[in-house]
Each structure stands twice: as C-alpha cells, then as structure tokens.
Amino acid sequence: MAAVGIKTGMKTGMKIGVLAGRSGLPVKTLRYYEDLGLLPAIGRSEGGYRLFAEESLRRLEFIRRLKTLGLSLEEIQGCLAVHDAGDLPCGDIQIQLERQIERIDAQIEELGQLRQELQGLLAGWQSDPAKEGDVICPNLRV
Incomplete structure (x- = not known):
C-alpha cells in the first residue's frame, strides 16, 4: 500500500490505516494510544479520517521501546x-x-x-496418597 499523504492546511498527514501499515501496529492499538493521549492526530481529512504526522512513526517506536x-x-x-x-x-x-x-x-x-x-x-510428594474424605489432593495440605 502506498503511503499517500493528505494535506491539511500546511501539514501533510497520513490516515490511520497507512500509519498502522508502516508501524506494524493494529489500527485498534493506534486508536487506543490516541485516546490515551500518547499519539496525537494532527487533524482530520475532508472525509473526517484521523490524520497523523510522519513523526508519529518515531513516537510509536519510542513507545514500543519503553514497553519492551x-x-x-x-x-x-x-x-x-x-x-x-x-x-x-x-x-x-x-x-x-x-x-x-x-x-x-x-x-x-x-x-x-x-x-x-x-x-x-x-520433597514430600506422594504419587499415590491415601484418600482422605473429600480432600482433593492430600499432597497440597489444604
């Protein structure tokens, strides 16, 4: 898939699906990160799609590294x-x-x-312990 940018005013942004493809993260994760404030969108396209800056890729790598x-x-x-x-x-x-x-x-x-x-x-485990009433496993001492 080509990473087609969409101009919003002076900024060029990519749709969330493009960002997902380039980052290797699911769209659902990116939306979650956006909801938490970890990944801000730079705006919306004329069709109402979230748009993200190229720097979002570096930000996602930063997040991924700290998570690891x-x-x-x-x-x-x-x-x-x-x-x-x-x-x-x-x-x-x-x-x-x-x-x-x-x-x-x-x-x-x-x-x-x-x-x-x-x-x-x-250390004290018995492979075949004697049955003790309704005890499930006498080895566990409970």
Missing part, C-alpha cells in the same frame, strides 16, 4: 508529556528504568520464595 523495557503506558505517557512540553525526558526515563529494576528485583525475590515452596511440596 517494561514501562507501563501511564509511565510512557509521563515521559511523552515532558517531551511534548519541549524538554528531553531522559531524566524521567532514567527514574522509570530504575523503578523497573526495583520491580524486577522484587519479582525475582517472590519467584525464589515460590520456587522454595514448590521444592518443599515436591
């Missing part, structure tokens, strides 16, 4: 708000990434505890 690093859309929105105000969000991103490391460390701790619990259960 584990940041939430709310955290990403904060970083983009700093950018949209004319400042570099590098300091804010650093804080978010440090918080992400803390969350990962907490998850690692929780997983270690879960692993120990599972090992403890399996």
Whole structure:
C-alpha cells in the first residue's frame, strides 16, 4: 500500500490505516494510544479520517521501546508529556528504568520464595496418597 499523504492546511498527514501499515501496529492499538493521549492526530481529512504526522512513526517506536523495557503506558505517557512540553525526558526515563529494576528485583525475590515452596511440596510428594474424605489432593495440605 502506498503511503499517500493528505494535506491539511500546511501539514501533510497520513490516515490511520497507512500509519498502522508502516508501524506494524493494529489500527485498534493506534486508536487506543490516541485516546490515551500518547499519539496525537494532527487533524482530520475532508472525509473526517484521523490524520497523523510522519513523526508519529518515531513516537510509536519510542513507545514500543519503553514497553519492551517494561514501562507501563501511564509511565510512557509521563515521559511523552515532558517531551511534548519541549524538554528531553531522559531524566524521567532514567527514574522509570530504575523503578523497573526495583520491580524486577522484587519479582525475582517472590519467584525464589515460590520456587522454595514448590521444592518443599515436591520433597514430600506422594504419587499415590491415601484418600482422605473429600480432600482433593492430600499432597497440597489444604
């Protein structure tokens, strides 16, 4: 599909379907991002279609990158708000990434505890335990 631009005043925009094709993201995701304020449209075509700037592709790559690093859309929105105000969000991103490391460390701790619990259960596991009334599985001790 050709990326045909539509002029709106002094700006040239692309329809959401073109942006979806070029970014590799579904139209539904782009609409959701627009609703959240992550992806502003630059206007509408004469037919009423949303139009997006070429810079939207860079913005979507930024969102995608921060998502792969584990940041939430709310955290990403904060970083983009700093950018949209004319400042570099590098300091804010650093804080978010440090918080992400803390969350990962907490998850690692929780997983270690879960692993120990599972090992403890399996250490005394009986393949064919005696039936105990209406207990579903006596090995689980519940």
